Amino acid sequence: MNNWLFFALSAPLMWAFTNIFDGALRKTFIKNDLALTWLSAAIRLPFVILFFLISGFSFPGAYAFAGIFISGLLWTLPMYFYYKALEAEDPSRISLLMQLVPIFTLPIAHFAINERLSSFQICAFVVLIFAGVFASLKKMPAGWRFSKAFFLIALSCLLWASSDVLFKQFATAFPDYLSAFSVDMLGAFMASFLLFFMPKSRIKVFESVRGAPLKAWLLVIASATLGIIGGLSFTYALTLGKVSLTSVLIGTQPLFVLVVGILLARFIRGLSKEDLGKEALIAKAVSFVLVIIGLVLLQL
Numbered sequence: 001m002n003n004w005l006f007f008a009l010s011a012p013l014m015w016a017f018t019n020i021f022d023g024a025l026r027k028t029f030i031k032n033d034l035a036l037t038w039l040s041a042a043i044r045l046p047f048v049i050l051f052f053l054i055s056g057f058s059f060p061g062a063y064a065f066a067g068i069f070i071s072g073l074l075w076t077l078p079m080y081f082y083y084k085a086l087e088a089e090d091p092s093r094i095s096l097l098m099q100l101v102p103i104f105t106l107p108i109a110h111f112a113i114n115e116r117l118s119s120f121q122i123c124a125f126v127v128l129i130f131a132g133v134f135a136s137l138k139k140m141p142a143g144w145r146f147s148k149a150f151f152l153i154a155l156s157c158l159l160w161a162s163s164d165v166l167f168k169q170f171a172t173a174f175p176d177y178l179s180a181f182s183v184d185m186l187g188a189f190m191a192s193f194l195l196f197f198m199p200k201s202r203i204k205v206f207e208s209v210r211g212a213p214l215k216a217w218l219l220v221i222a223s224a225t226l227g228i229i230g231g232l233s234f235t236y237a238l239t240l241g242k243v244s245l246t247s248v249l250i251g252t253q254p255l256f257v258l259v260v261g262i263l264l265a266r267f268i269r270g271l272s273k274e275d276l277g278k279e280a281l282i283a284k285a286v287s288f289v290l291v292i293i294g295l296v297l298l299q300l
Helices: 002-029 033-042 045-055 062-076 079-088 091-098 101-112 119-136 149-173 177-197 199-210 214-240 243-265 278-298
Strands: 137-140 143-146
Touching (some): 002 033, 002 091, 002 214, 002 243, 033 062, 033 079, 033 199, 033 214, 062 177, 079 091, 079 149, 091 149, 091 278, 101 149, 177 214, 243 278
Antiparallel strands (some): 137 143
């Protein structure tokens, strides 16, 4: 149980660091969403090679291979909207909004692979919507307003949910999880080549990347590495303990983002500062509680 808890909590902790580093990249170093999206895909290549060396190349058939490959592509595309949202909000609020993925996963899985929705899952659907509402509320001089990050992350969550459903549908055709994960990563990496078909975008991307300082490159590498470690840790935790409890613990990510962000901001210059105003903390706290409740209801 101790090993399970360690790996189950390591995943949201690793992902918390990626949220914080991504926020610093977008607001301080590389202020081009397309460039950051390209980097998030291109940096996958070393990991693709490593995982293929470990698991070997497996071809379960064109249909399953294409499904997992597209899953990787769909993981990369929403990164553009994710980085755009980081321009407008602090990482902990973005992390809260990212917990809305189940809202889209439920109906997509229902229609795509015929997964049935229980009454508890429908309740979770409603609770998570309210969690997203509280996470996106901001106190302005003219009163409370919705953050524009809400709609950007909602679109990202829709695409990420589609990616998750595709992976779940076709991963069983592979001999093991790592083989499927390797092809998924290959699809994510290949998304970087789409920019070569858009000359103007390609020029802007290379201009942004070429002028990036060493600290920015270190953050890119750290974010990608910790994100992948988090993914592997989460899936390993699924093999050690109950799926329901493991999934619920992912809801702790926004809390990790808030705490780690506050601690790192004291020592690392350039990291995004958290909004610690009274109204912001209340909205985040309510949203966090609703996320946990929603995730618990999903497992009943």
